[in-house]
Amino acid sequence: NAGVTQTPKFQVLKTGQSMTLQCAQDMNHEYMSWYRQDPGMGLRLIHYSVGAGITDQGEVPNGYNVSRSTTEDFPLRLLSAAPSQTSVYFCASSYSGKGAQTTEAFFGQGTRLTVV
C-alpha cells in the first residue's frame, strides 16, 4: 500500500542547476499538490492540480514548474535553483470528487533540498 511516494529524499544542488522532484500516488486521486516547509512557518502551497492536464499556482509558485500528464504523477521542476529554494518539499494527494470536502489529505515523506 504505497500511498504517496516522493523521490529523492535528499538532494543538494548548486545555484543555477535544474532538477525534478518526483511524486506518484496510487490511490487514483484527482487532486495533487506541492508544498514547501520552511522553519517557523506553516507549509505553503506551490502548485496544485485538480486532474490530468490541469494545473494552477498556489501561494509561492515562482521558480517552480509543474505538469500533470497522468493521474498518478505530479512532478515539480526547479528551473534554475536558488539558495532561497532550500526547503523541505511535500507532495500531497486527496480525493476531489463528490464528497471531497470531507476527505483527508495524504502526504509523501518529503524531499530535503539544499541549494548551495
Add this chain to the structure above:
Amino acid sequence: KQEVTQIPAALSVPEGENLVLNCSFTDSAIYNLQWFRQDPGKGLTSLLLIQSSQREQTSGRLNASLDKSSGRSTLYIAASQPGDSATYLCAVKGSNYQLIWGAGTKLIIKP
C-alpha cells in the same frame, strides 16, 4: 484570507501530564481540520481529521475538538510520554479544497 495560528510555538512538560495544543483560524467556512505529527527530519503523520459538522474526534490518548463558530480547535494529549515529543501541525481545508497550515507547536516531553 484564511490564517491559521498555533500557540504556543513550543511547549515542554514532564512525562505523565495531560496537555492541550491550540489551533485557531480566522475564517469559519471550513470543510474540515486535520492534525498532523512531524518527527524531526521526517514526514507528516496524520493523527485526526475532524469534519466541519463534528465537535470532536478521538484516537487512543488523543482527542481533538472543533469549535467552528469561535475558529478554534484543540488537541488534547492524555498521560503524555517521551515518545509524544514531536511537532504538531494543524491544517484547515477551505472551500477551494486547499489546506492552510499553522506553523506548528514543538512539544517536548521530559522523562
